[in-house]
Amino acid sequence: MSLVVLKFGGTSVGSCEKIIKVAKLIKKYHKKKNKIIVVSSAMSGVTNDLIKKSKTISNKFEKSEYDVLVSAGEQIACSLLAGSLMDIGLKSRSWLSWQLPILTEGNHASSRIKKINTKEVLDFINKGGIPVITGFQGISINKRITTLGRGGSDSSAIAIAKFFNADSCIIYTDVEGVYTTDPKVNLRAKKINKISYEEMLEMASLGTKVMQPSSIQDAMLNNITIDVKSTFSKKSGTKITIENDDFNNKVVTGIAYTKNDAKITLVSVVDKPGVAANIFKPLANNEINVDMVVQNISANGKETDITFTVKREDIKNSLKLLKKNNKISYKKIIQDDKVSKISIIGVGMISSPGVTYRMFKALAKKKINIMVISTSEIKISVLINQKHTNEAVKVLHQEFNLD
Amino acid sequence: MSLVVLKFGGTSVGSCEKIIKVAKLIKKYHKKKNKIIVVSSAMSGVTNDLIKKSKTISNKFEKSEYDVLVSAGEQIACSLLAGSLMDIGLKSRSWLSWQLPILTEGNHASSRIKKINTKEVLDFINKGGIPVITGFQGISINKRITTLGRGGSDSSAIAIAKFFNADSCIIYTDVEGVYTTDPKVNLRAKKINKISYEEMLEMASLGTKVMQPSSIQDAMLNNITIDVKSTFSKKSGTKITIENDDFNNKVVTGIAYTKNDAKITLVSVVDKPGVAANIFKPLANNEINVDMVVQNISANGKETDITFTVKREDIKNSLKLLKKNNKISYKKIIQDDKVSKISIIGVGMISSPGVTYRMFKALAKKKINIMVISTSEIKISVLINQKHTNEAVKVLHQEFNLD
Numbered sequence: 001m002s003l004v005v006l007k008f009g010g011t012s013v014g015s016c017e018k019i020i021k022v023a024k025l026i027k028k029y030h031k032k033k034n035k036i037i038v039v040s041s042a043m044s045g046v047t048n049d050l051i052k053k054s055k056t057i058s059n060k061f062e063k064s065e066y067d068v069l070v071s072a073g074e075q076i077a078c079s080l081l082a083g084s085l086m087d088i089g090l091k092s093r094s095w096l097s098w099q100l101p102i103l104t105e106g107n108h109a110s111s112r113i114k115k116i117n118t119k120e121v122l123d124f125i126n127k128g129g130i131p132v133i134t135g136f137q138g139i140s141i142n143k144r145i146t147t148l149g150r151g152g153s154d155s156s157a158i159a160i161a162k163f164f165n166a167d168s169c170i171i172y173t174d175v176e177g178v179y180t181t182d183p184k185v186n187l188r189a190k191k192i193n194k195i196s197y198e199e200m201l202e203m204a205s206l207g208t209k210v211m212q213p214s215s216i217q218d219a220m221l222n223n224i225t226i227d228v229k230s231t232f233s234k235k236s237g238t239k240i241t242i243e244n245d246d247f248n249n250k251v252v253t254g255i256a257y258t259k260n261d262a263k264i265t266l267v268s269v270v271d272k273p274g275v276a277a278n279i280f281k282p283l284a285n286n287e288i289n290v291d292m293v294v295q296n297i298s299a300n301g302k303e304t305d306i307t308f309t310v311k312r313e314d315i316k317n318s319l320k321l322l323k324k325n326n327k328i329s330y331k332k333i334i335q336d337d338k339v340s341k342i343s344i345i346g347v348g349m350i351s352s353p354g355v356t357y358r359m360f361k362a363l364a365k366k367k368i369n370i371m372v373i374s375t376s377e378i379k380i381s382v383l384i385n386q387k388h389t390n391e392a393v394k395v396l397h398q399e400f401n402l403d
Numbered sequence: 404m405s406l407v408v409l410k411f412g413g414t415s416v417g418s419c420e421k422i423i424k425v426a427k428l429i430k431k432y433h434k435k436k437n438k439i440i441v442v443s444s445a446m447s448g449v450t451n452d453l454i455k456k457s458k459t460i461s462n463k464f465e466k467s468e469y470d471v472l473v474s475a476g477e478q479i480a481c482s483l484l485a486g487s488l489m490d491i492g493l494k495s496r497s498w499l500s501w502q503l504p505i506l507t508e509g510n511h512a513s514s515r516i517k518k519i520n521t522k523e524v525l526d527f528i529n530k531g532g533i534p535v536i537t538g539f540q541g542i543s544i545n546k547r548i549t550t551l552g553r554g555g556s557d558s559s560a561i562a563i564a565k566f567f568n569a570d571s572c573i574i575y576t577d578v579e580g581v582y583t584t585d586p587k588v589n590l591r592a593k594k595i596n597k598i599s600y601e602e603m604l605e606m607a608s609l610g611t612k613v614m615q616p617s618s619i620q621d622a623m624l625n626n627i628t629i630d631v632k633s634t635f636s637k638k639s640g641t642k643i644t645i646e647n648d649d650f651n652n653k654v655v656t657g658i659a660y661t662k663n664d665a666k667i668t669l670v671s672v673v674d675k676p677g678v679a680a681n682i683f684k685p686l687a688n689n690e691i692n693v694d695m696v697v698q699n700i701s702a703n704g705k706e707t708d709i710t711f712t713v714k715r716e717d718i719k720n721s722l723k724l725l726k727k728n729n730k731i732s733y734k735k736i737i738q739d740d741k742v743s744k745i746s747i748i749g750v751g752m753i754s755s756p757g758v759t760y761r762m763f764k765a766l767a768k769k770k771i772n773i774m775v776i777s778t779s780e781i782k783i784s785v786l787i788n789q790k791h792t793n794e795a796v797k798v799l800h801q802e803f804n805l806d
Contacts, residue, residue: 016459056419057483058490068482068497072475079471080460087461094471
């Protein structure tokens with residue numbers, strides 16, 4: 001008898017009608033003699049509505065109260081789902097994070113799960129019960145409600161799978177799995193049946209919105225196999241697991257892209273030790289996330305050009321911080337907020353020479369100019385003009401036989 | 404330095420804008436060097452929306468999960484209010500019932516507060532903090548969330564005033580206080596400045612919707628003076644307190660009425676010991692509340708007519724239960740679901756003979772027929788045809804010098 005964690009996202013429990021459907025789906029698992037733990041997000045829209053309310057009250061709404069506020073969302077969804085399970089004859093009850101408890105550490109609105117007390121819930125499961133646990137939240141050591149930050153319900157599901165020693169964790173969502181690229185951009189996108197944690201991590205952090213990177217990392221560290229499935233489709237989903245011989249032999253597993261980057265170039269920066277640190281420290285202090293960084297070696301050994309990308313919403317603030325930074329000296333700043341990052345990802349790359357060349361050739365053939373290049377062992381990212389995004393995704397999808 | 408409990412009803416915190424106004428009102432109390440405990444209901448509409456959701460899921464939605472569900476309403480309101488207080492520079496935080504905890508006993512959805520742990524909150528107050536405590540809810544001995552039933556936030560406020568030994572309890576609501584009768588029915592209705600617990604109890608249970616009877620009873624038993632005030636008006640409200648010489652000398656303090664009663668008469672019931680019990684037992688078992696009961700002494704000692712009232716929504720079910728009740732025997736059932744109960748209330752009645760006569764004469768003058776009469780020490784209730792309700796209220800209001 002295996003223990004399965006079933007996690008339902010906001011759209012899966014987005015209405016009472018959908019909650020009733022989810023309850024029926026859970027009943028099917030139960031009939032197959034599985035032991036089940038259900039983890040639920042808030043009904044879609046509810047969290048956003050609560051956040052909007054907090055912003056109406058104050059644009060610097062206290063984070064400790066923000067956590068109390070938004071955690072009500074999962075409380076509502078879990079009680080409705082537990083009630084729905086009981087309505088169709090199953091033994092169920094909701095567990096709020098303080099009732100287990102799920103202990104967290106770190107700051108309000110961005111806490112991490114540290115420990116979960118499993119005793120009460122395990123007793124309930126062993127008596128044939130189906131616990132429905134609130135995702136996204138926990139309590140701090142001093143009994144205040146905390147939340148894990150957006151997308152944190154996945155983290156909850158992975159942590160619950162870990163502490164309860166579950167055999168598998170199924171993430172039910174509104175897509176059928178992980179695709180070779182965004183189906184909205186390329187109709188030839190295909191569902192990936194199996195993907196390694198590492199590839200999924202790159203896919204996730206590069207703009208495939210299926211799961212948060214931190215959740216995948218937690219699963220990888222604890223060797224928990226994740227299945228990503230659609231709640232309202234019977235099709236098989238995508239399995240995220242450790243790489244093994246069973247994997248397909250494709251060099252590239254998927255193409256990811258982002259559309260909200262901005263590029264900043266500092267021209268002729270005086271090149272001396274510590275200059276990069278001096279540039280990026282004020283940005284980091286202001287919670288501006290710098291992504292790609294490229295520095296050319298200067299010809300004369302005295303000056304260099306440094307290019308990096310930030311999220312588009314951060315560009316104004318970044319430029320302000322750079323201009324008032326008196327620890328650096330440069331000739332001018334060039335900015336471009338109409339750029340996209342296209343990435344090809346695949347563990348097969350490590351053993352396949354020439355992938356970089358194939359990528360650049362394919363883009364060149366379509367006259368797409370590459371502005372910045374950044375690589376890791378299992379991915380290559382390039383920055384291009386935003387207007388070529390869809391075309392670039394298509395040509396690379398074809399080049400690496402994903403069509 | 405006195406400790407004041409300030410309780411805000413659903414309409415008082417009905418929007419983010421209103422919550423900001425309430426925060427400013429609390430700040431005024433704080434400036435006057437008061438120690439304050441805030442108790443809040445859910446934002447108006449939220450509880451009803453959650454109940455609607457539970458009904459969409461199931462028409463027999465489990466009460467334990469219902470409590471988890473609806474308690475989210477106060478959680479939302481209290482976090483927003485605490486956040487709003489912090490936004491205007493006050494030290495504040497929300498306390499959910501499990502965080503104190505507020506221990507309850509009794510069934511889900513109709514629990515009673517048994518004990519409140521005051522330590523943490525008192526420490527916070529003594530450090531200049533303003534705690535915002537969720538009304539309407541508590542936890543059971545086994546750590547499940549419980550609720551007190553509708554209107555239970557008043558009960559919470561009274562219980563909090565009791566356990567914290569508060570000097571006063573102010574109920575902020577959407578009316579300016581308790582009136583001599585419903586201002587919607589009689590424009591000459593006047594606000595009562597001071598009313599005794601006993602009178603208020605009769606007023607409350609007879610259809611004046613300002614406060615729930617059980618809360619008033621709790622306040623009376625613990626000798627807690629209640630002020631009922633409007634949140635968004637500067638006018639003084641109504642003080643509910645013990646009767647003393649300070650009170651006005653009016654015989655009648657107020658006129659209450661209900662509009663959703665139904666009358667049932669069992670004609671020629673075989674009159675033997677235990678017959679009344681046999682009639683009312685099945686009704687009680689089905690949670691049908693029987694209000695006025697009148698039984699005429701039978702002339703021959705063998706048969707009698709029994710008339711009683713139930714809430715209009717219960718009449719169908721009542722008739723069904725009576726008809727299948729084989730422990731009673733009668734000639735026929737007469738029903739009338741177009742009746743109203745009009746009551747005059749006042750502690751002054753005890754020492755004023757002739758009040759009953761004045762009431763009947765006033766109604767007779769307007770040709771309003773009295774169907775059933777029921778009296779207690781401080782009130783007289785009559786059942787009349789519903790169409791005469793407003794006229795009866797008006798004539799009695801005038802008769803007893805309340806205009």
